[in-house]
């Protein structure tokens with residue numbers, strides 16, 4: 312086999328296989344972790360009966376969902392109804408390809424990079440692809456041909472489109488400092504400057520963190536689902552495996568956006584204080600583990616705020632975005648530009 | 656001319672400064688609270704594995720002490736739901752004279768656990784136990800006869 316074939320076909324395929332295999336299981340365990348964290352916040356124990364401390368619960372859940380009857384409402388638009396969960400999952404998985412998970416390793420003489428596709432406009436591509444998730448949600452809500460899903464889908468669309476503006480402006484502020492659009496390049500820029508961008512751009516990080524919660528339709532911005540007012544939101548009519556696909560898509564999107572946050576503001580796969588020689592012993596921990604630790608902290612943050620804050624009202628949600636986040640992010644962009652001009 | 660009345664509820668909370676609002680101080684306080692609760696002891700009782708004990712005065716499933724009952728019919732009379740049925744006769748059994756109950760049925764499906772029968776019994780023969788697991792699959796099984804009432808309620812295990 313020629314080297315070209317191995318580097319361009321075999322290695323990416325193995326990476327994709329490993330990632331998808333791990334992710335399928337990990338999503339289930341993120342759900343379990345979420346149930347446990349929420350339970351602990353409410354002084355409960357959470358799932359305890361399947362396996363020790365409920366550790367086999369995700370497997371039982373997915374088996375149940377797989378074996379459920381495949382229902383399609385009679386008045387639904389069949390093609391779009393079937394397609395929309397697939398769109399959501401496919402978009403979330405595609406965005407995952409651009410995430411640098413680590414430094415990369417050398418195995419059998421071949422360098423295996425820590426990222427599946429090091430695209431030179433990686434972060435733009437991720438934002439664009441996550442934007443397409445909205446299609447899955449709108450089509451899912453619309454094709455169900457029922458009132459609650461439609462309302463949920465319309466809310467989701469308005470919310471995601473609005474928050475994308477603040478999100479992108481926050482990302483832009485980080486990119487101005489990094490000077491590159493490549494995800495790997497951003498991490499390397501932080502290594503060369505010797506500082507994580509969260510310390511240079513704290514306001515942009517704050518805006519990004521708030522907007523990313525809204526962007527993934529998570530509590531306290533889960534207007535699209537809003538169990539207490541819209542039954543189940545845009546996937547009210549979905550059940551069984553299709554419903555599970557929406558869930559998988561939601562949790563993968565959480566993972567992706569948390570990974571973007573880590574890459575852009577928290578130094579990606581780097582250990583804390585990468586320039587301090589005294590902490591070099593931290594390098595025994597592989598770069599991938601540092602990355603996962605950081606992403607896990609963000610996942611915990613997601614669950615933590617879900618257990619803490621009540622859902623925003625719809626107009627409050629929009630006011631927060633249009634009246635606070637967007638002006639603030641533009642101001643931040645302006646200040647960044649002026650400071651960079653003065654320093655140049 | 657009508658005066659415009661502000662419909663906003665007046666709040667007694669002190670006005671927050673801009674810095675407090677910008678740094679989300681109140682939200683961070685809330686997150687600190689939930690973080691503390693995360694590590695507090697949990698209140699869940701894992702029911703079939705652990706059981707809370709009930710208060711001694713709890714009015715659970717009825718029991719009758721067969722050896723002391725004098726078949727006076729007072730409990731049957733006072734029962735508002737008419738769920739006690741008993742029959743007694745005179746004789747010498749079980750080492751005592753006088754009347755004793757020959758049969759005694761209590762329908763727990765109809766009982767409202769008012770405790771009147773327990774109060775009215777002159778010899779404290781009928782009483783509420785602390786057992787609360789009274790669920791049955793079959794209505795007939797909720798009717799306890801003298802033997803069950805005397806020896807204690809057994810949880811019925813159903814076969815498929």
Ligand code: SF4
Nearest residue numbers: 734766767769770772
């Ligand atoms: S508790 Fe009340 S309802 Fe039940 S058997 Fe006694 S008197 Fe009747």
Ligand code: SF4
Nearest residue numbers: 724725727728730776
């Ligand atoms: S009131 Fe007491 S003694 Fe009289 S019949 Fe009922 S259980 Fe027996």
